[in-house]
Amino acid sequence: MSKKNALLVATLAFALCGIVMLAYPFVASMRPVERIPDNALTIDVSTMRPNTSRIIITKHSKKIKRQASTTWMPGSSLLVVRDDANNFYLYLLPIWEGKVIMPWRSWWQHEGYCADFGLTSHNGKFLIKCGTPNYAEFLTKQWYWDINGQNLGDDLPHLMSVHFIREGEKLYAYQR
Numbered sequence: 001m002s003k004k005n006a007l008l009v010a011t012l013a014f015a016l017c018g019i020v021m022l023a024y025p026f027v028a029s030m031r032p033v034e035r036i037p038d039n040a041l042t043i044d045v046s047t048m049r050p051n052t053s054r055i056i057i058t059k060h061s062k063k064i065k066r067q068a069s070t071t072w073m074p075g076s077s078l079l080v081v082r083d084d085a086n087n088f089y090l091y092l093l094p095i096w097e098g099k100v101i102m103p104w105r106s107w108w109q110h111e112g113y114c115a116d117f118g119l120t121s122h123n124g125k126f127l128i129k130c131g132t133p134n135y136a137e138f139l140t141k142q143w144y145w146d147i148n149g150q151n152l153g154d155d156l157p158h159l160m161s162v163h164f165i166r167e168g169e170k171l172y173a174y175q176r
Contacts, residue, residue, distance in 0.1 A: 036165055037174045043080060045088065046169035051126055053081040053118035061096045074101055078162060078173060081119050081128065083147055090162040090173055091128075091149055093117070102130060102143055103156050119147070127152070128159065 001009075043056060061075035074094045081089040094101040099113035116131035128145040142153030149159030164173045 036167075036172045040165070040172035040174040041078070043078070043090075043164075043171040043173060044169065045080065045082065045171055048080070048082045050082055050084045050086060051119065051121075053079060053128070055079055055093070055095075055100070055117065057095065057098070072096070079118065079128070079159070080171070081147060083126070088164070088166060088171055089147060089149065090164050090171065091159040092162050093159075100130070105155075106157055107160060114143075 041056075041058065048054065056078045057075060058077055059075045061073060063070055063072050074096050077093050077095045077100070079091040079093050081091070083089070094107055094110070096110075096113060099115045100117040101107070101110040102112040102114050103109065104111040112134075114130035114132070117129070118131065119126055119128055120131055121127075122129070122144075126147055128147065128149075130140065130143050142151070142156045144152040145159050146152060149161055151158050162173050163176055164171045166172075
């Protein structure tokens with residue numbers, strides 16, 4: 001093989017590598033929709049109207065009795081929110097005996113319980129809050145979140161988002 005042909009082959013190989021490197025992000029973006037994990041929780045949302053929410057208990061709370069003491073383990077639930085544009089939002093909430101554990105400094109450091117937690121209309125806006133608070137006003141003023149899960153109070157945590165895939169009127173919630 002002559003030097004001229006060797007140089008031509010090397011140039012073509014280098015150009016081909018460059019084309020593959022440039023084309024990879026474009027081809028990768030055309031991949032099919034994310035695969036639903038095997039451990040995903042299926043949620044039927046066909047009966048949910050726009051601007052509504054519902055809580056789905058995923059793990060019940062329980063008391064654990066040891067020799068001389070009793071401790072408790074909170075359960076968990078999912079808050080499913082559907083907005084007026086039919087977008088969905090999923091949030092993880094700790095629960096105790098079917099009531100949402102309201103946060104103090106974090107979601108697992110509680111200050112109260114709410115039996116009616118969800119999406120409500122407040123001053124013309126839709127907010128996520130406790131519908132029947134029986135606590136001091138300085139706390140209940142903090143327990144407001146926008147539909148994106150951002151806390152509207154001073155220093156309380158945001159809602160904990162849950163990953164999900166939507167296929168028609170079913171949501172598949174999962175952890176990464």
